[in-house]
Amino acid sequence: LLPIVVMYTEGQSQSVIEPGNKSINASLINRGQFTWSWHSTGAAEFNATLGSESIKVYNKNQTLIFVKNRKSKKLDIDDVDSLVLNSQTLLPIYRSYKGEEVSYNIQYGSNLKGIRTIHETNKQEKLNDLFSGKFFDIETLPLIISSLPLSNEYEAAIPVIDYSSEFKPLYFKYKITEVKEEQILSERSGIHSIYKVTAEEKKR
Secondary structure: OOOEEEEOOOOOOOOEOOOOOOOOOHHHOOOEEEEEEEEEOOOHHHOEEEEEEEEEEEEEOOEEEEEEEEEEOOOOEEEEEEEEEEOOOOOEEEEEEEOOOEEEEEEOOOEEEEEEEEOOOOEEEEEEEEOOOOOEEHHHHHHHHHOOOOOOOOOEEEEEEEEOOOOOEEEEEEEEEEEEEEEEEEOOOEEEEEEEEEEEEEEO
């Protein structure tokens, strides 16, 4: 899994990586359990550690399971996001989210079908929308980038789907505009070579 720096600027046109693209090599994705720190960046007064994300990635039958637990006392967040992907194409199959205010599940297919529950009122909302299948779930972006043949000159555009506060699908592209090879020092395992990836968000 690779660190990602997300920047909100325009990029040039690039090759598009969709689920099932031949560039995807799912075996490059690390399986196991990991913990990420969650930071804000910008002006010095805003640089801070906001919380942590506990990540679990593993295979089950012909699928890849991705579970993320975010915790942040500063932002009052404690949620669990679970996704099921095709283990080869990384096409999303199912997503389940459980947060303090809302929970929802989404079944991917030719249609997006799901139910969202607002805990305070116990109100339920249904999702039923056409889905082309040519988009990754936005939460799996680190996995998608990890599966690509990265190099210092690599560029690509990755189409993703997200959900609005009204529980409607939103479509974006993340454009990989810069890849740098760097070294990091781990207190437990020493020096590691990594790729630092800059990705720019652009609404479709």
